Amino acid sequence: MPQTAVVVIDMINTYEHEDAEALVPSVRKALPHIAHLLTRARESGTPVIYVNDNFRRWRSHHGELLDAALAGRHGELVEPVSPDEDSLFVVKARHSIFYETPLAYLLGDLGVEQLVLCGQVTEQCVLYSALDAHIRHFDVVVPPEAVAHIDADLADAALRMMRRNMAAMTCSIDAITLDPAR
Numbered sequence: 001m002p003q004t005a006v007v008v009i010d011m012i013n014t015y016e017h018e019d020a021e022a023l024v025p026s027v028r029k030a031l032p033h034i035a036h037l038l039t040r041a042r043e044s045g046t047p048v049i050y051v052n053d054n055f056r057r058w059r060s061h062h063g064e065l066l067d068a069a070l071a072g073r074h075g076e077l078v079e080p081v082s083p084d085e086d087s088l089f090v091v092k093a094r095h096s097i098f099y100e101t102p103l104a105y106l107l108g109d110l111g112v113e114q115l116v117l118c119g120q121v122t123e124q125c126v127l128y129s130a131l132d133a134h135i136r137h138f139d140v141v142v143p144p145e146a147v148a149h150i151d152a153d154l155a156d157a158a159l160r161m162m163r164r165n166m167a168a169m170t171c172s173i174d175a176i177t178l179d180p181a182r
Helices: 020-044 062-070 103-110 122-135 152-166
Strands: 004-009 048-053 088-092 114-120 139-141
Touching: 004 020, 004 122, 020 048, 020 114, 048 062, 048 103, 062 088, 088 103, 114 122, 122 139, 122 152
Parallel strands: 004 048, 004 114, 048 088, 114 139
Antiparallel strands: none
């Protein structure tokens, strides 16, 4: 069985961007599922890696980003999925979790072959990250209930593209097998 990591995309969020109000209802719906996935990963010893926008705060570290998000307009959407002391954290500046980040190196160091992607936004950062994972030969799993969208039609199309063009498995969280770190 391939070594798996759960990657949490952009859930440390201040929701101070132009699409925030369109995104928030979907985040509310996905939040309990993401929290459930994180609980399962942590209980099984599966690595949890947060990859998050830095919101152009170039001098910030992950703790400052988390503090700003928790104090932001929708801190209640951040608190249930906040990183714990064992979580890993990578800061990104663009849509893909791989673009100009050390994530590929980290995954190689951990021996990870399969990524379970959750978070936001399905039709943007999750889609581009799935593509970049696929071209790097990672197996990609996306539980549809654990990703949030701005536009439902585009999100559905993005999930279809991930399945068809990137060989991603889209299945419920409970169908995902999580394995401890080697």
